[in-house]
Amino acid sequence: MTYEAVIGLEVHVQIKTRSKMFTRVAAGYGQPENTLTDPTVLALPGALPVMNKAAVDAIIKAGLMLGCEIAPVCKWDRKNYFYPDSPKNYQISQYDQPICIGGTVEIELPGPARNIQGEHKGIPLTRIHLEEDVGKLNHGVGGSLIDYNRAGTPLMEIVSDPALRSADEAYAYLQSIRTSIVYAGISDCDMEKGQLRCDANISIRPVGDTKLGTKVELKNLNSIAFVRDGIAHEIARQIAVTKAGGVIVQETRDYDGIAGTSQSLRSKEMAHDYRYFPDPDLMPVKVDADWKARLAAELPERPFDKQRRFMAAEADGGYALPYTLASVLIPDRELSDWFEQAAKLAGAGRAQAVGNWIVNDLLRELAASATVLATAKVTPAALAELVGLVAAGTLLQHSAKEVFADMVATGEAPAAIVARKGLAAAPTDTAELETWCRDSIAANAKAVAEFKAGKESALNAFKGAIMKAAKGKANPKAVDETLRRLLAAL
């Protein structure tokens, strides 16, 4: 029997705000333990929560990015449980009236090869709701130590329908969410800092069945690669258990990404009983059309829309970028904006050259010098100028590499570097060039015959000798033109 997997993901994303969700003490990562608390965070008697407007703005933006319906009215509830990471003994969350409903996450599956774009599909969302994070427990010998700095940080939970079918789809889904959220400036989604966390609900069923199998919740998928590996591991485990005649039990399993194994967390005797009820301290939130429109105006273009635009023909307002370039630029909003600035300045027909410089050279130089794009000395205008020099034939590609290295190192303009280093290609109209071309033609009778017979590539046979004579500085465009003119006259 063949089985298919049914996967739903719960993705928690910390919202990047300056203060906490329900109180104004600062939020942050990496601060000394228990320095980001106040009476509300610690649930001291009499403390009352007041909502952070920036966090509500941020989740509405996330909802709009992911095509959710924004509820006209939503409210907050208390999710009751006793655990020391939550000083109140309840977490403020949203139960039956979340702020974002439905939605779709567009994903791109891996193609058959790195340079071939894979299939796109839409993964339906159930909801996104706004809640607060809990404190961090450090389990040690003789006790657990609690740091409440994280407690009360705005947290949104993005819940997918059980609509994912493979570990690859789950991976693509998580990447797509991360890219959209980072694009919109809602969170940095750094998994190492716990800004993005993922739990997966996984079941299997015989292909063709519509009934859902018993689900297992997989926790601690704390890197994007572990999400893929952990889900693949769990699907394989469930199929193996089922094929051996065993039964999948509903449980929570902990995935160890380093070891590539999972183990059952002490299975709970009974289902969670959170006894949700409306939080009497927090008033509902109404989001009207004006509020939504104001935030929609601040949203960036959706990443896959931008990718389609970059790959579209220039006649359709695009840059005719191949997938290999677009797929490197798009996940980084800043980098793709940088590309677009440079491509616009470079002009028609030169976007791919700009893309190549960024993907092949700029990224390598930045990595080598441990520089980020924001502080790079090279500017989009300078790259556009460099591409222009090469396109005009005044600078040869191999000299351009040298110029580019200097641009990155010093920020000097390409034309200035070319002049200073004497890298300009030889003038195009010299009699000397024509002499080199004639000499080369005279020495290559075979290539002449081939070219005359219609073999375009035969032209290259003449060029080596010309470049050698020119010490590598001949303008290839001029060489090409001169050769064609002389050959036509033969």
Next chain:
Amino acid sequence: MQIDIDHLAMLSRLALTPEEKVKFSAQLGDIIGYIEKLKEVNVDGVEPTAHATPIFNVLQADDPRPGLSVEDALRNAPVQRDHMVVVPRVVE
């Protein structure tokens, strides 16, 4: 309405003596019974609401203010170490 006092005690992480179970069952029963009275009210045509006052969008600008010092934050913690609260080791 039946009160499952063992279940409630487990959820609340309380170890109740048999005497306490009897006592609290009765008290909780009284409270629930009192609330049950509300069922007698005719609410046909009344929209369900979590709040009686029509107030919405109580929001604050995201401007951080100083919080508690570590010393104050931990003042109520009976056991502490390395500026953190210590509780019996819990691993879910």
